[in-house]
Amino acid sequence: MNLDLTIKIGGAAGQGLETIGNVLSKSLLRSGFFVFSTQYYLSRIRGGHNTFQIRISDAEVRAMDENVDILIALDRTSVDRHLDEMTDGVVIVDRDVVELGSDHDSIFHVPMLKIAKEVGGNKIYANTVAAGAAIGLLCLGLDPLNEVLKGMFLKKGQEIIDSNLRVAKAGYDYVRENYPHGCKFNVSAPEAKGDRMLIAGSEAAGLGALAAGVQFMSAYPMTPSTGVLNYVAGHAGEFGVVVEQAEDEIAALNMALGASFTGARSMVTTAGGGFSLMVEALGLAGITETPVLIFLAQRPGPATGLPTMTEQGDLLFALHAAQGEFPRCILAPGTPDECFYMVADAFNIAEKYQIPVFVMSDQYLADSLFTCDRFDTSRITIERHLLSDQELRTKHGDYRRYKLTPNGISPRALPGQEGMLVCADSDEHDEFGRIDESQENRIRMVDKRMRKLEMLREEMNPPSLYGPRDAKLTLIGWGSTYGPLAEAVDMLNEDGHPTNLLHFNHIYPMPAEKVKETLARSKKRICVENNYTGQFARLLRAETGIEVSDRVLRYDGLPFTPMSIIEALREKQVI
């Protein structure tokens, strides 16, 4: 890694920092860099202090860095708060707009508002000026930024595109003329551009759902799950998806079950608070054996908690939610490309086993932009496991929705298929789906449902190994912590501390034997999680009997950075 730079944009909600951030991120991707961007925002529509942080490198980056090289400050708070995060970087600020208490030789005044008005004819172009100025400061070519702007304003017409291009160039030129020494970052665009994309977890999950042929989605909007809902709803017409905004999460999951029972591939999106309301229907999915995908984007609870921040606090809740016992499956992607492929896998598991399947992400994964290899749709398979009309004819009217089978999976037909009836019941039921309260039947049906879990357990992936096979120290993580953990492992190995990472994205049912085998080689195991109670470590112990030596936990609403993990290990005197 020859180059590792961080650009931070700070401002109040509503000032458009997300627009600048997205435009810059994409322009830098197109320039050939690996890009990783994160957002920090508060639960408000206007005001407050938000940031958008972009890290660029010529090698793969998977997490945030804590040092800032370029700060684009849209308000005074951004300067006051982030000046001490600066290396010997540069602050871009419009002094006509932002009053600064002190002066500093690294503060570059760029009259963004003035340029926007004079060159673009409207103050709304100030953000494009800022983007141009940042590219100028990096001494990169303007072409990628121009291309991004053209794509972004395609629908707004040529006039808007031209104004944007003009002001971007004006911002760029202003910096190059007034701060020729600004090019100290010594950045050159990489030669090979690669076939890469820049995408957040939300969009990746939405794309995965569309690729997997989702037909019905119901949800009640809730941060940080709304991104998936927005993405799928935005393409619903073109892909033949019915998206219904439900009156509450109770209705959302019950709707998805009604649609799924009738034959539509169905999913819901929610966060922990909304899932609380879905718990009753989760049990309904369990006993009626109705497939459904629950996309659960976590945020810090309980109750409203920190609505716009991140946490991995809902794992044991998802695992134990609803009364009684029934099989379920939990997957937790670590990156957007895992989101994409795993949503498709989750649908297949749900329909093969006729169970509810969770895909758990969190605000960090949902909102951060990762550089990934282009998604390969040829890897997506759609496995519905439905009885065809042809197969039904051979049954001669003796169709049993809950037929007892050796593996517990009953043949699934749909209401409306000729010559037979499909009956689903939330009461304990017989093979035909009609109420049966006898003890013999109860035992048969519980056994049947739970058998499916054992078959699924065999299908679940063991954790992936990152880093040297034999290392003194093994870090264990699940879901979205993959990036910071992998970078921490690289840094530790470089510093002479042999370390590896075991990352779990198939969480439950845990393939205990495979996991024990994988973990047998590790000497010291530290579980790293974004919660207070070490939920995954508890699950690991429950499922395998394996005790971790220690835990690194973070529950302040922020994601781990590689440095924060390493510092915690130092504090614990592990390294």
Next chain:
Amino acid sequence: MVSVEDYGEYETAWCPGCGDFNILKAVKAALANLAMPPSEVLMVSGIGQAGKLPQYLNCNFFNGLHGRTLPPATAAKLANHELTVIAVAGDGDCYGEGGNHLIHAVRRNPDITVIVHNNQIYGLTKGQASPTSERGMVSKIQKQGVFNNPFNPIAFAISQDCSFVGRGYAGDVQHLTELLMKAIQHRGLSLVDVLQPCVTFNKLNTFKWYSNRVYKMEEGEYALDDRVKAFERSLEWGDRIPLGIFYTNERPILEDNHEILKEAPLIRHKPETGRVNRLIEGFT
């Protein structure tokens, strides 16, 4: 030809003399008269004595949760609109636990029929007040008599421009059968509130009590799409209780709002994974 026998004969868990028997009879007769084959009918129900009705019918059913009858019924219709979807619930289920779903189902207006067994009491849990219990009715819980105002489902539905609003009576199978036939044939959400005596727990609103009060509204008394007149009639309760269709309108149905459903039912659409490539392009 579809006959009443096609809908089967099952042993029930209802008390002898329960109003539910007549509702079951009327449902079977309505479906048979409309020549609907059982495999094309989907009954969706909640929990309670009313929720058991589909158990005693030969047809497809989804017997879900208490209060949650309407969301799965709405979505089932969206998934396969060729099915005749009938939601069956009790007053506790539809007007209490599921009240919020009723509000929004009426707003959505899917082409489904909602039959509410309204016995003004909680039967399965043994005799507590329901959302439609009369003020002053004494129960094990409401020792001083019910204080809350009873919910008026007919007035509520008309106020929210529900597409079809009717009231039937379990003591008049013939009238109820005809009412259900019209409700099932109506395009849009049809709410049929059925007065149903609970012979075990409701000692106030008995067959005798209802029979002394109910009367059939004359056809053509007022135009059925006259919402104000309909609303006025919906407030009549006490010595005289009107039965029949109160209100209808031709509002667009939920299924019409989805272009995709015009070609074929949602479940018959083939997924097109390859088309995602064009979207992926936008992220490069």
